[in-house]
Amino acid sequence: MGVSALCLGLALALSLLNLNMVVVLVESANSLEKSVGLPSSDAGLMATRSSVCTLQGGAHTPAFSEDGDYLIGGVYSIHHYMHTVDNNYNTVPQILSCIGSVDPRGLRLTRAMIFAIEEINNSTELLPGVKLGYQIYDPCTSIPVAMHAAIQLLNGNDSVFNSGDNCSHSGVVMAVVGEFGSTASMSISRVTGPFNIPLVSPYSTCACLSDKKQYPNFFRTIPSDQFQADALAKLVKHFGWTWIGAVRSDSDYGNNGMAAFLDVALREGICVEYSEAFYRTNPRSKIKRVADIIRRSTSKVVVAFTAIGDLKILLEELAQEPPPPRQWVGSEAWITEPQLPSYTFCAGAIGVAIQRSVIPGFRDFLLDLSPSEVRGSSVLTEFWEDAFNCSLTESNRTSKRMCNGQEDLTTLQSPYTDTSQLRISNMMYKAIYAIAHAIHNALFQKVNFTLLQTQRLESKEVFTELKQVNFSQNGYHVSFDANGDPVAFFELVNWQKNERGAIEPVTVGFYDASLPEGQKFRINRKITWVEGGTQVPVSVCSESCPPGTRKVLQKGKPICCYDCIPCPEGEISNMTDSPDCSPCPREFWPNAKRDACFHKPVEFLSFDEVLSIILATVSISGACLAIITAVIFLHHRTTPIVRANNSELSFLLLFSLTLCFLCSLTFIGAPSEWSCMLRHTAFGITFVLCISCVLGKTIVVLMAFKATIPGSNAMKWFGPTQQRMTVVSFTFIQVIICIIWLVVSPPFPVKNLTTYKEKIILECALGSAVGFWAVLGYIGLLAVFCFVLAVLARKLPDNFNEAKMITFSMLIFCAVWITFIPAYVSSPGKFTVAVEIFAILASSFGLILCIFAPKCFIILFQPEKNTKKYLMNKS
Template sequence: MEISALFIGLILSLGLCELNSALALNGSGDGLIQRAGLTKHRPGAGVSTEASSVKCKLQGATRLPAFSADGDYVIGGVFSIHRYKHIVKHNYTNIPEPIRCIGSIDPRELRLSHAMVFAIEEINNSTDLLPGIKLGYQMYDSCASVPVAVHAAFQLSNGLDPVFDTSDNCSQSGMVMAIIGESGSTQSISMSRVIGSFDIPQVSHFATCACLSDKQQYPSFFRTIPSDQFQADALAKLVKHFGWTWIGAILSDSDYGNNGMASFLEAAHKEGICVEYSESFYRTHPRSRIQRVAEVIRRSTAMVVVAFAASGDLKILLEELSREPSPPRQWIGSESWVTNPDMLRFSFCAGTIGFGIQQSVIPGLRDFLLDLSPTEVAASPVLTEFWEDSFNCRLKKTTDKSLCDGTEDIETLQSPYTDTSQLRITNMVYKAVYAIAHAIHNVVCRNTNSTTRCDKVTRSKQVLAELKKVNFSQNGYDVSFDANGDPVAKYELVNWQKTESGSIELVTVGLYDASLPVGQEFRINRNLTWMEGDTQVPVSLCSDSCPPGTRKVLQKGKPTCCYDCVPCPEGDISNATDSPDCFPCPKEFWPNAERDTCFPKPVEFLSFNEVLGIILAAFSVGGACLAIITAAVFFRHRSSPIVRANNSELSFLLLFSLTLCFLCSLTFIGAPSEWSCMLRHTAFGITFVLCISCVLGKTIVVLMAFKATLPGSNVMKWFGPPQQRTTVVSFTFVQVLICTIWLVVNPPFPMKNLSTYKERIILECALGSAIGFWAVLGYIGLLAVFCLVLAVLARKLPDNFNEAKLITFSMLIFCAVWITFIPAYVSSPGKFTVAVEIFAILASSFGLTFCIFAPKCFIILFQPEKNTKKHLMNKNQN
């Protein structure tokens, strides 16, 4: 409200001068002029209407410049030499007293103002730049205050004379060619809005707000310091470079801080950086506000604090933090304070890193700054105040301090004013003066016959046009402006490092050049020290990094940098730190135990090298050997009654088929192949049908033999050996036909089973046609049931050696095995499916072998007395 009221008042008192003078020249508008606070002076008693006699008078008191010098062209300057302004409470009944600057003098700002004087005098002594032209200057102290800066801008636009002639144009009578300043972005914004309407160029040495690049709003604004947009991007890359994702942010509650931090937060968000808190403050805020910000920093968990603040503001906060012990924090600074030597006294901020303007050397500047004569000091209130504060004495006798005795030597003064070891912002002022001088030179000077001739009449609008085109080099520093009035962004990365004596010094450890390609702008070429003198990069994370094998899950209601680490689900991996997602392994791969790498799944099949495979193979070979041995026993005793009575031909064929049944189980062991898959199922089906056909033939023979003993029976001639062979061949041929059709239409084939087990691959034989497989099994089952029925019918025939009972028992075992095989086969996983099938083959084969041939072999080998026809006939008779 205060700023707006002053701004309107200044427009009424200063900006309307030209309009009211014009009305006065036309003989009208008297009342308007009087209402605006302006009076017309008429010589003599009468009223003159001649334009030449009309004068304009400024309302109110003018503000005197801190430093000034006459010249052909005057350059204005506005610097924050004092840190504060005297706040007056208006009663709106009396005219407010002029705003006064209070507080201590900022030595660095005083040095900047004298650097401007040095550059102007250097140009005035030059024979190449503006020869024969003398530049003057008018410098104002803004007290870092917007109202004072705006007041200074109006005075630089209209001049200092309280009464001036309107015959030309009152607004042009004292107009400067250009203005250098202000140091702060907020003040520069307010000034630019005023002087932009008059086409007066403004070149700032320290206003970095990115908003000032908007030429629609600030058409006459230029700067020799890079925009905060470049610095914000550089700071975000710096924070990301050291792996900090959890930071705190503090900022000046001004255009510089608000806009700079907004740009930084946007860049930080793109880099995946989260902000725990963002606190703003200003030097004029009550102490309670500063204490609250300090307490937020103390309580925070973020170890890194990014401060986008003016040095005058941050100084107050650091003083508050120094009153009570605070947890160590890693400070990241913007160039406005991180290179300020006055800030190095805060030892608890050792290790601070940030970006600063490049160091420079200005020959002769130090001698100029030290060349302060007592007369010059006494003539300037600002220098007098600086001198008295620096040496703690008074130039005029007072009661509170001793009188300066003349022995004070400024060369022995340790002050930012005399410190020219790291000229940064000072060089920005130096370049700004030369940029304006070159623009004026390009307007007023012409080269004729190897000589330069310069006129002494020009307007600020022409200087503004030429300033956009300047491109020169001074002391090795290039000076030019882009379309937005900005220079090329180059920064030094600086680090606050403790010396052996315990003091803090500013060390350049890297560079940042925004003109280089993306990814190459930033480099570090020296070792850094961190908070508390540590050489290890501090860690500032909301959550620890998630190791490979886990993924990040955001914590509800917290920033994206706060998360929990959740192990990847089964079958998925993450092979990077802080992975947001897990991804599945390829089809034939599986994660390791840590779930950070995919390995090929182990291949599993029933192998001859494993225990189960060896056991089943042993039983298979043992069963085949048993069948062969039985056949050998039968062959050795083929003429014995017991062998002859039990149809020796079918018995030998049955033993042969049982041998094949035992051996066919071997085809189920080992890695499946196309041939083994086709062979194992067809061989199993055919050999078992051959076996059941033989058993069925023997059962029919027993029944027919009983029928043949009846009087008048002629059955055996219809079921003799030829018919028995035909029966076996016919039944077996049907199975061969089924298997052939199966193999032709859709044969079994090897496949990788990936669904039964997720973590391994099962090599198995796919059935091809399930109908074919179940047709083979169904046919075997049909013959087995038929055989069982016949055997049951013949189980009570009065024959000591008839096999009906043995066949009945063997077929019961056979059917029981294969009935239980079906659910076991369907439910068994992986290689155990094959093992179940082999077990069923072996169990049924052993059942047939033992039930049918074991009793006969026992009699043949151990009870030969019973292997006689007489014994056979006696038993039959019984």
């Protein structure tokens, strides 16, 4: 906006200096006499008696003009340079003029406007009976000249106009078409805007022109740069380029367009390594600096939002040295320029372009130029003489030959005759038809066309109707939104080699802003990349982080530069370039790659494990051993050694030992509510029954020894009935403890998720820890009591003293369960259950081997000792 404001001020200053458009109203002597009270004779000395509106100074001559009922103004460049003059302020400044050769492309666009107007004048449906005229001015890409032309369109070309008292109605132009540059269109819009004269541009794309507060009268048939920026950003994102360089023209077009692109790119997650602005008139040192930045950059993609002339200067500088392989992404301003593909290192460039079209009859119109028609226009004469290198008039002849009249435009290789890429010409074509439809709609409301009459029409009426035009012409829809913008539609163009080896732009896809999100952008043809590659080039600051890792930004660098860090334990990332890792649910755990969660394996002491099989085998073997011992005792129940050791308690002890061996099997398998309650209560009750029997046997030994003392009747107080009651009483207490435990807080199955993070331990929770330790403590209390009594009886003078065996068994029992406690607490997972089973089996084997093994050995292998005499013999 700073550039346009400066140019606007400069243009206004030059216009005022030229005095071309200053209107002087010379009032009549009568009016002067009335206003100041002078005699008419004196007033006549100061002014003529007739009122006129005059132009002071000269005026520009239109490059092309044609009278009509309603005029359409045109301001767009046919030449590229303005003749500059140093004003000395002593003479009236000269009229600004253009120099240099005619631009064939600019001339073709001029002819496109004339062609559209003539086509409308020949139409019987659009504006029947009404002739449109035109005045086309050449501003030669100069902002002051463009503003001068705009002011002249407002005032008209007559040196004296409107002989009445009102000079407000000067020019009769209904609308203005132009300019190509956005900065020039801003200046023209500020001149024509206060008069409600619409300005329709076929090529000004700056998004700033959509601001209706500043440019209320501006319309365009080309999409805004905001849509172009969105299309370019989606194009870059589509191919996965997140690390790019950016260059732009240092103009309203480049600066505003690149700002819009960078804004969209930031939202799309695209990072920019550098963003450089330059202009074709900059010193070579600055152009070289931009070129060196491109050479040294690490990004492989360059987005260029530049004008054709600016990019050409940059490419020439890059061509001085072996250019780096860069994938160029271009804006519509240059991507279809036929001269630029000569820079072969840009082969594979891709970008957005205005939709290509075919205008029926336009090529014939361009070629239908006769020498006589050419001589009638200074611009056509200049073009003709440059194109064929001859002179049409003797006065212009220098070293050139005279034109012989055989020159044929069909043989001319020029952008003027090239209608294969009619893009901007179609925008011009649509702009003229939009204005014609607006005039048609404004007139249709005022007059019956059958009368073939024209009515006075104000430009503001055309301005109002232009907002509402909605029609299709030549297969293309034309309408404007609230900002004066059309529906955005772009072609995706790729520079590819043709069969002759030359590089040319090829349409490979489309971008349609009217489609829903996600469907706007599509590619329907194979793309050729930089250096003729077939694979999409990679341009990233950091390689993509695979699933199982997360991105960690590198300090001081853009968000596209990062390191890939593996997800921490228990967390995963299941997509590429994940910014964070997410934890797995409690019962899940990551796989080895940490890109998916799977159910944690459930662990318990199952029957199909080797450890379980061994423990179950030992358990069953112990139970079988107890049963075999009972069978032996039963078979030899009448022998002295069986009878002397209280056969009833012995059989009850063997039964309880069998249960102890078998209860260890309840600890194997998946825990359930019933198995958890059964395993602990069965263990507690069977072991108390076992210890009670051992305790009873110990007491019997002590009582038997005391019974041998004369006068002692101890055995009377501990006979068979008392023995049974003792066993039942001790066991009943344990039963009561177990019942209370089961009622208050029984053991229950639980999934242990804390011992191991990567697996689930299925185990039995104790429920009430007090209940568990009460059961265990009660067993330990009985064992200690039994051990003490056995120690007291170990030295009794019998040849076969059972108290010694009970002492050893209780010693083993207590040692096992004392070591069990720390092992139980510290063992993880299923090994906790294995330790408990081992303790049960070890203590049970200790009892059966210490108490019954010696007796079975005598019964089976030393029957001579199984006599009453031997047993009564004292050592």
